Amino acid sequence: MSKLSHGIGGLTFDDKKKARAPEWNILFALALIIAIFEGLGALLMGQSLLFDSADRFDGIFNVARLKIIILQVSIIGIIALGATQVIILGGIDLSPGSIVGATAMVAMSFAQVAEISGMANPKLMFDGVSDLPVIVPILVGITCGVLAGGINGVLIAYTKIPPFIATLGMMVFARGVAKWWSKGQPISFPTDSYAALGSGMTPVYIFIALAVLFHFILNYTVYGKHTYAIGSNEQASRMSGIKVEQHKVLVYTIAGVLAALAAIVLSSKNLTAQAGMGVMYELDAIAMTVIGGVSLAGGRGSILGTVLGALIFGVIISGFTFLRLDAYYQEMVKGVIIVGAVVLDQYRQKRNSARM
Amino acid sequence: MLDYSTSDVVLETRDLTKHYGGVHALEGANFKIHQGEHVAIMGDNGAGKSTFVRQITAVEQRTRGDIILHGEPTHFDGPIKAREAGIETVFQNLALADDLDVPSNLFLGREKVKFKLGPFSILDNKAMRDATMAGLEKTGVKIPNILNSIQNMSGGQRQCVAIARTAAFHSKLTIMDEPTAALGVQETAQVENIIRTLKEQNEPVILISHNMRQVFDLMDRIVVFRRGRICANIKVDETLKPEDVVAYITGAKTGAEYPEAG
Numbered sequence: 268m269s270k271l272s273h274g275i276g277g278l279t280f281d282d283k284k285k286a287r288a289p290e291w292n293i294l295f296a297l298a299l300i301i302a303i304f305e306g307l308g309a310l311l312m313g314q315s316l317l318f319d320s321a322d323r324f325d326g327i328f329n330v331a332r333l334k335i336i337i338l339q340v341s342i343i344g345i346i347a348l349g350a351t352q353v354i355i356l357g358g359i360d361l362s363p364g365s366i367v368g369a370t371a372m373v374a375m376s377f378a379q380v381a382e383i384s385g386m387a388n389p390k391l392m393f394d395g396v397s398d399l400p401v402i403v404p405i406l407v408g409i410t411c412g413v414l415a416g417g418i419n420g421v422l423i424a425y426t427k428i429p430p431f432i433a434t435l436g437m438m439v440f441a442r443g444v445a446k447w448w449s450k451g452q453p454i455s456f457p458t459d460s461y462a463a464l465g466s467g468m469t470p471v472y473i474f475i476a477l478a479v480l481f482h483f484i485l486n487y488t489v490y491g492k493h494t495y496a497i498g499s500n501e502q503a504s505r506m507s508g509i510k511v512e513q514h515k516v517l518v519y520t521i522a523g524v525l526a527a528l529a530a531i532v533l534s535s536k537n538l539t540a541q542a543g544m545g546v547m548y549e550l551d552a553i554a555m556t557v558i559g560g561v562s563l564a565g566g567r568g569s570i571l572g573t574v575l576g577a578l579i580f581g582v583i584i585s586g587f588t589f590l591r592l593d594a595y596y597q598e599m600v601k602g603v604i605i606v607g608a609v610v611l612d613q614y615r616q617k618r619n620s621a622r623m
Numbered sequence: 624m625l626d627y628s629t630s631d632v633v634l635e636t637r638d639l640t641k642h643y644g645g646v647h648a649l650e651g652a653n654f655k656i657h658q659g660e661h662v663a664i665m666g667d668n669g670a671g672k673s674t675f676v677r678q679i680t681a682v683e684q685r686t687r688g689d690i691i692l693h694g695e696p697t698h699f700d701g702p703i704k705a706r707e708a709g710i711e712t713v714f715q716n717l718a719l720a721d722d723l724d725v726p727s728n729l730f731l732g733r734e735k736v737k738f739k740l741g742p743f744s745i746l747d748n749k750a751m752r753d754a755t756m757a758g759l760e761k762t763g764v765k766i767p768n769i770l771n772s773i774q775n776m777s778g779g780q781r782q783c784v785a786i787a788r789t790a791a792f793h794s795k796l797t798i799m800d801e802p803t804a805a806l807g808v809q810e811t812a813q814v815e816n817i818i819r820t821l822k823e824q825n826e827p828v829i830l831i832s833h834n835m836r837q838v839f840d841l842m843d844r845i846v847v848f849r850r851g852r853i854c855a856n857i858k859v860d861e862t863l864k865p866e867d868v869v870a871y872i873t874g875a876k877t878g879a880e881y882p883e884a885g
């Protein structure tokens with residue numbers, strides 16, 4: 268029996284003929300980009316990017332490189348999960364990179380050990396504040412994210428400062444906090460349990476777990492519905508009784524918390540926190556979401572798309588390293604891809620409004 | 624048929640007045656609507672019809688006068704409060720979220736949930752879908768798939784969604800400001816079907832319309848506005864002729880006092 272449903276007025280609708288979800292296009296783009304790199308790899312290097320070409324790796328894939336690709340996008344990917352929600356809401360957030368810097372410094376100063384192989388920790392930030400249970404730096408870090416994101420949200424929702432300006436201010440301010448916290452000194456030597464948060468493939472698992480969580484939240488909860496609704500038509504949402512201001516504060520706060528989680532994972536992975544951590548991360552995160560099909564006009568996009576966007580991002584970076592091309596080209600191509608994705612989105616919007 | 628003595632008055636206005644600076648857009652309007660009654664508001668462009676509605680729905684604050692809902696004087700400070708009190712309005716500019724599907728729009732701001740968890744309450748999508756199907760099926764509107772986003776739907780389909788939204792919530796009073804002004808013949812018929820459904824359900828409706836045929840077909844009573852004042856209150860029956868109404872609208876005939884004035 269073919270499934271006919273969801274039509275009214277005598278019309279039926281064949282579920283099989285449903286319009287292709289936009290995520291398929293992004294998946295297709297991912298496949299295309301991989302194919303290009305495979306082609307170039309075969310041509311220029313005589314090697315494959317993702318597949319096991321010289322039987323140096325077991326099985327079909329070049330597992331080592333796959334792992335690297337996913338690992339290197341997972342931390343910025345966590346930020347991109349927040350950027351996705353903010354952009355669907357119709358906003359923008361330029362502050363996560365700086366929130367990463369500030370949170371890494373503050374959290375790390377509560378994650379230090381007193382002694383390293385019998386010697387006193389030379390970088391110890393606060394005397395007596397050492398060897399705390401791992402939950403302490405985590406909660407401290409999350410608090411930083413709540414504060415920074417919450418301030419963003421309150422400024423945007425209640426003072427009507429454009430998101431671009433409000434979060435630009437937070438970007439500069441939080442970077443200042445990062446530098447001020449230890450007067451520019453790096454903070455190092457975390458406890459083993461803190462160091463475990465970013466070791467090995469743990470960042471990937473954290474990224475995937477958060478992606479699944481927010482995929483669920485955006486698709487199946489009132490929070491998700493209201494995020495899409497406000498991004499789609501803020502006036503209509505307000506008239507329908509949605510508490511738009513409160514909701515904005517919540518979304519920006521969640522974006523701040525995700526940036527803080529990225530900071531914890533990053534400082535753990537690096538075993539140190541530095542004031543310059545996370546510079547430009549917000550732009551990479553925004554790039555992942557835009558490549559993943561999230562519309563800068565708001566109202567459209569998905570976590571799944573952003574995850575695919577992050578993978579595209581990772582493949583491009585790895586692909587360039589693989590082809591031994593200069594990092595300069597990498598940046599240039601990144602720029603072109605971001606603009607290309609936005610142009611594509613605008614074209615889609617025009618086509619949609621032309622049909623009305 | 625219309626019994627003014629009964630106490631089932633849903634909404635009453637007394638001396639409702641709105642001045643925009645020196646413009647007296649609405650002047651001393653006395654108006655009543657009863658349970659299940661469908662009242663048309665007619666009048667020339669600029670007669671004050673929309674202004675009247677904007678005061679009731681608290682989109683604007685009145686200059687003076689009383690608005691009484693179910694016997695209680697109201698002082699809503701905004702349209703959301705009016706809506707919470709049960710006054711549903713279909714404004715000329717539709718309040719719909721283009722990127723969302725039909726059920727999401729119908730239940731916008733009052734989603735059905737399976738599991739309460741503050742803002743993270745789990746949506747009951749199936750219940751909302753079923754309620755949407757059931758609610759729209761009666762209207763005769765044709766929508767191939769209610770799970771498509773509404774941005775590609777026709778003006779009539781969108782208007783039906785907007786109106787069905789008011790119907791879905793068993794509001795105390797539904798107000799529509801020229802809901803069919805921009806629609807084709809078929810689409811107008813669909814909107815009119817929804818209005819008939821509301822009549823069957825004994826729900827009161829205020830309809831602003833310039834369409835004489837529509838008003839004669841659907842409404843129990845016509846209230847005519849002219850230059851910010853109510854100048855006639857006419858029962859729609861077999862003896863009423865469109866020319867009579869036109870005469871009031873143009874001012875050729877000035878009105879029988881509103882029966883309940885004063």
Ligand SMILES: Nc1ncnc2c1ncn2[C@@H]1O[C@H](COP(=O)(O)OP(=O)(O)OP(=O)(O)O)[C@@H](O)[C@H]1O
Nearest residue numbers: 643646647648666667668669670671672673674675
């Ligand atoms: N915000 C305002 N400021 C000043 N004058 C206004 C304002 N809103 C409405 N008016 C005036 O009040 C009068 C009544 O306007 P209203 O919109 O109520 O007319 P209407 O009966 O709904 O007309 P139409 O059939 O064209 O919709 C008009 O003269 C209009 O110009």
Ligand SMILES: [Mg+2]
Nearest residue numbers: 672673674800
């Ligand atoms: Mg009007």
